[in-house]
Amino acid sequence: MMQIDSVIQHAEQHCKQRGVRLTTKRKQVLSSLVQSNKALSAYELTDYCKQLFDQSIPAMSVYRILDFLETEHLVHKLSLANKYVACAHICCSHSHGVPQFLICGKCSKVKEISIAASTINELKQNAEQAGFTLVSQQLEMNCLCEDCIQQAA
Structure with missing residues (x-):
């Protein structure tokens, strides 16, 4: 299982190198995906963030955040399940298949x-x-x- 702090640190570095910001809400959504250890829909992420961080993030905001995280290759959208999952290789510095x-x-x-x-x-x-x-x-x-x-x- 991925260590949350390490994942967030690598994700922040990745975003900084690309000239974009990993905001607090983006970190919360990414952390939720990593901690859940399973695929979650945007609405499930809304509920999960509420439980974990006691923060309400509207579903539309979660969708925008997921789009950003997908563009930055930090999460993957699973079309089969219509859910999202954190990339298993965020902390890797080498390329994969x-x-x-x-x-x-x-x-x-x-x-x-x-x-x-x-x-x-x-x-x-x-x-x-x-x-x-x-x-x-x-x-x-x-x-x-x-x-x-x-x-x-």
């Missing part, structure tokens, strides 16, 4: 893993042969996590 997200359909826990660019290239070629163009390289897979499988057993 193409992100792939394993999403538990039951509890919304998300695991970000990397796959080789060659795999994406093969998928892209297969799509083109079928008459389609790959718009996004981000892959999201509907899964069940070990905890939910154990509970079902």
